Amino acid sequence: MKLNTKSRYAVMALADMAVFSRNNAVSLRDISLRQGISLLYLEQIFLKLKKNNIVKSVRGINGGYMLVKTPKELKILDILLALDQKVKTIGCKKDSKKSCNGKSTKCITHNFWDELDIHINSFFESKKLSDLLRNKEVRY
Amino acid sequence: MKLNTKSRYAVMALADMAVFSRNNAVSLRDISLRQGISLLYLEQIFLKLKKNNIVKSVRGINGGYMLVKTPKELKILDILLALDQKVKTIGCKKDSKKSCNGKSTKCITHNFWDELDIHINSFFESKKLSDLLRNKEVRY
DNA sequence: TATATACCCGACTAAAATAGTCAAGTTTTA
DNA sequence: TAAAACTTGACTATTTTAGTCGGGTATATA
Ligand code: FES
Ligand code: FES
DSSP: OOOOHHHHHHHHHHHHHHHHOSSSOBOHHHHHHHHTOOHHHHHHHHHHHHHTTSEEEEOSTTOEEEESSOTTTOBHHHHHHHTTOOOOSSOOOTTSTTSGGGOSSOOTTHHHHHHHHHHHHHHHHHOBGGGGTTOTTOOO | OOOOHHHHHHHHHHHHHHHHOSSSOBOHHHHHHHHTOOHHHHHHHHHHHHHTTSEEEEOSTTOEEEESSOTTTOBHHHHHHHTTOOOOSSOOOTTSTTSGGGOSSOOTTHHHHHHHHHHHHHHHHHOBGGGGTTOSSOOO
16 A cells, blocks of 8 residues: 655655745745756656646746645645646546446445545545644754 | 545455355355455455455355354454555655655645545444445346 | 746656466366 | 365565656846
């Protein structure tokens, strides 16, 4: 059960922005240098964040990205959803071929996986970006 | 964030056993037919379950597998661990090259992922196989 | 107004993980 | 002794992941 690097880097980069933004745009170059994430990869990630209205961009010299919401308002869940990282531990859709073994009724474990998804989702729903910043051993 | 099919099938197969075992061994062939899981794949899965002492085997005609513990005692977590399905959402080990960006200090998000892992683990720890059997819409 | 900086965007790819299959056994009971 | 059922390691096609690449566009400032 792993989270992909895109989601992880997205959370990392946004946390970085929350720390370093003082009402000014933060460039991906700076984030890349501070957090050791490939600039090209960050661009890909921030395109999605922008499309999903997590950040807004400022082009040109001294440009960069800014958070749309405050860290206190920004749910981690919203970040993950922006990266297509749905919490769906089992790829089961009723009525589709992807349903468990292609049968029409739900299998014996179905409800359990639903419960699991809800359990994980509620974690991401309850946590805000600001919750990460309290960390005492932060590295800049 | 997906769970692999091996873990899913393992839980499914063990739930099937819990339903159909009346102190007798349940053959993989029967589980395969009832649950629609490939017999060859089940064999692979049950080898691991056996090695991890989740089930015991009875060879020969009328053989099969039996649960070592009762469904009420068997934690879902134990099943997942048997399939190498560790709940480790981020592949970060301190002091290894796999640590976040190879630096020596923990990154800003590290503690958050730790919390996440604990949150998910505690779910699997608290749930027993018997918790799945209450399902009313079971398919046999 | 030139130019450097920084965002924008689709396409591409190497490597790893996944989801199985296959072959060739061994053991036990009817 | 034959059939049922477990045992084991190796193999493979497909999918996913984790990026890179190339060629843009917009804008501040010198
Ligand atoms: S039918 Fe949904 S998980 Fe099996
Ligand atoms: S240092 Fe552990 S997740 Fe970054």
